[in-house]
Amino acid sequence: MKPRNDEDALVDLLDVVLRDGAILRADVIVSVADVPLVGIKLSAAIAGMETMTEYGLFEKWDVDRRARAVERRRYGRASEDGTESITVNGRERDELE
Numbered sequence: 186m187k188p189r190n191d192e193d194a195l196v197d198l199l200d201v202v203l204r205d206g207a208i209l210r211a212d213v214i215v216s217v218a219d220v221p222l223v224g225i226k227l228s229a230a231i232a233g234m235e236t237m238t239e240y241g242l243f244e245k246w247d248v249d250r251r252a253r254a255v256e257r258r259r260y261g262r263a264s265e266d267g268t269e270s271i272t273v274n275g276r277e278r279d280e281l282e
Contacts (some may be wrong), residue, residue, distance in 0.1 A: 206232030206240070 213225040230242060238247045 202231055203233035204236065206230060206236045 203257045207230075209227075209229045209231065211225075211227040213227065214221050215223040215225070230237070232242075232244065234238075234247070
């Protein structure tokens with residue numbers, strides 16, 4: 186059996202985190218001379234967007250993003266310089282592709 190390369194291990198770790206996700210939680214208390222001054226509670230979810238939306242995180246963002254993409258395809262007019270002109274609420278907006 187051949188030893189694995191560190192780069193392969195990093196790629197495998199990244200694959201697992203993006204596919205399955207990870208939740209990080211941390212509680213921090215900042216104190217001076219044993220007197221607590223500030224308490225911080227941190228929480229972060231790390232995963233691929235497919236996993237996030239599967240678990241209901243960023244669901245509103247995903248729905249809005251897909252609606253804008255459909256709107257862009259339906260009503261957009263591509264110009265020669267690679268931008269698209271979109272009419273939203275009666276006003277035109279230019280967006281990059």
